[in-house]
Amino acid sequence: MGDVLIAILPALILVAVIWAVTTALKPRDTGISDAERYQLELALRSQAHYAAQVKAATAARARVDAATRPSQNEQQQSQQADHARAALHAQAGSSPGVGMHGYQGPVLPGGQLNPQFALQLQSMARNGQKLQAIKMLRQATHSDLLTAKNYVDRL
Numbered sequence: 001m002g003d004v005l006i007a008i009l010p011a012l013i014l015v016a017v018i019w020a021v022t023t024a025l026k027p028r029d030t031g032i033s034d035a036e037r038y039q040l041e042l043a044l045r046s047q048a049h050y051a052a053q054v055k056a057a058t059a060a061r062a063r064v065d066a067a068t069r070p071s072q073n074e075q076q077q078s079q080q081a082d083h084a085r086a087a088l089h090a091q092a093g094s095s096p097g098v099g100m101h102g103y104q105g106p107v108l109p110g111g112q113l114n115p116q117f118a119l120q121l122q123s124m125a126r127n128g129q130k131l132q133a134i135k136m137l138r139q140a141t142h143s144d145l146l147t148a149k150n151y152v153d154r155l
Helices: 002-025 034-068 075-094 115-126 130-141 145-153
Strands: none
Touching: 115 130, 115 145, 130 145
16 A cells, blocks of 8 residues: 555645646736726726816806807897897987987997997996986897897996
8 A cells, every 4th residue: 555655645645736837827817807897897987977077068158158148140130230230320410418418329330339328228237227327228220139148247
């Protein structure tokens, strides 16, 4: 029995060494670890979240701009300019107005507001008389309510 052990023991040691060498030299799994996979998923979710936030912020900015800026529609702008010119011509035939010699009225040629009229609107708006300022602006320029309100709000 001792002879069998002497023959089998070196054979078992040889098999164990061969197994260890083949395991050590066997190509490892080239996949990513769980930690690396988690970091990658986290980066992708973060990127998607950031893109959604940018999209929401851009949409909100567009809504704010559309609500606060005057219309960029050329037809509406030309109609407003026509109304302003008509108001200027209507006042040109009347008295100078506001008790001042040479007063040009609230709307200058070219559709711009008279600086004195703009200052009057500004003082009314700052004194808490926004409704009266909006009414006065609408009467002078024949503009729509939203445009007049936005103008007075920005003073």
